[in-house]
Amino acid sequence: MSKKTYLLKNKETVTVRDLRCDDVLLSQKFFQSIPKSKRKYFRSDVTNIHHLEERCMESEKGKVIRRIALMSGAVVADASLAIDSDSWKSGTAYLRLVIDPNHIGKGVQLVLAKDMYDLADEKHLEKIVSEFMRPQKDLMEIYQKLGFRLEGVLPDYVHDQEGKEQDMVIMIGSLADLRKAQQFIGDWLDNDHGSVGAGEM
Numbered sequence: 001m002s003k004k005t006y007l008l009k010n011k012e013t014v015t016v017r018d019l020r021c022d023d024v025l026l027s028q029k030f031f032q033s034i035p036k037s038k039r040k041y042f043r044s045d046v047t048n049i050h051h052l053e054e055r056c057m058e059s060e061k062g063k064v065i066r067r068i069a070l071m072s073g074a075v076v077a078d079a080s081l082a083i084d085s086d087s088w089k090s091g092t093a094y095l096r097l098v099i100d101p102n103h104i105g106k107g108v109q110l111v112l113a114k115d116m117y118d119l120a121d122e123k124h125l126e127k128i129v130s131e132f133m134r135p136q137k138d139l140m141e142i143y144q145k146l147g148f149r150l151e152g153v154l155p156d157y158v159h160d161q162e163g164k165e166q167d168m169v170i171m172i173g174s175l176a177d178l179r180k181a182q183q184f185i186g187d188w189l190d191n192d193h194g195s196v197g198a199g200e201m
Contacts, residue, residue: 004115008107012071016115019059019066019078024052027068030075033100040161041133042098065119069112076100077112081119081128091126097142104138113146117178127174133158134167147180148173 003017019027031039031046044051059066069077077100083093095116099109120128130148132139140150148171156165 006111006114008111010106012106014076014108014111015070016067016112017070019056019068021053021056021060023068023075024049024056026075027052027055027078030068030078030100031098034098035101038101038136041136041166042161045161046098067112067115067119069108069115071103071108076103077108079112079116081116083123083125091124093120093123093125093128095128095130096132097130097139099138099142101138104142109142110146113142117175120175120178125175127172128178130171130173132169133160134169136169140169140171143171143173146173147177149177 003015005013005015007013028047028049031052034046039046046052055064055066058064065081065083067079067081068075069079078098080096081093097109097112097116099112103109116128128148129151130139130143134153151170151172154168154170157168158166160166
């Protein structure tokens with residue numbers, strides 16, 4: 001997917017592009033900036049350099065679509081979209097979002113969500129699923145604003161990075177529901193510069 005640059009209403013620019021193998025150190029710096037109290041609810045140790053190298057390789061090989069949002073050369077958000085290959089789940093993808101807490105509420109998460117929506121629409125997906133641990137309440141708020149609905153909660157279903165059992169929350173958004181949220185997302189963008197092609201700014 002091409003690189004896109006968005007201009008927020010506060011006149012700051014956000015560039016969204018594919019994760020590359022030369023982004024390992026940038027990614028590590030980003031994940032290290034996330035408080036440990038939040039990182040413990042991630043599925044894996046995202047500060048481990050070898051794990052980050054594997055993530056980048058997966059992205060370049062197309063196994064998982066990974067996109068990053070950058071401001072002033074630093075990563076401020078990371079997203080992945082894993083398209084389910086099972087025939088009975090065709091048209092479904094699993095979304096994961098990680099946003100720098102210092103940039104939540106500034107529109108960055110909505111820019112990345114719009115980018116993921118455009119990608120899902122391009123892939124002709126029907127719905128997007130997100131799974132996360134119950135303590136990640138900020139994620140639930142973001143997904144609700146994006147048009148996702150709560151599908152269910154599985155008690156003590158997963159373990160956090162400290163080995164403690166946690167409830168897993170499942171939220172689903174159909175492409176039709178997410179489309180309705182596009183107007184809300186647009187309110188955070190400069191209407192004249194919502195999306196600028198690479199090299200045009």
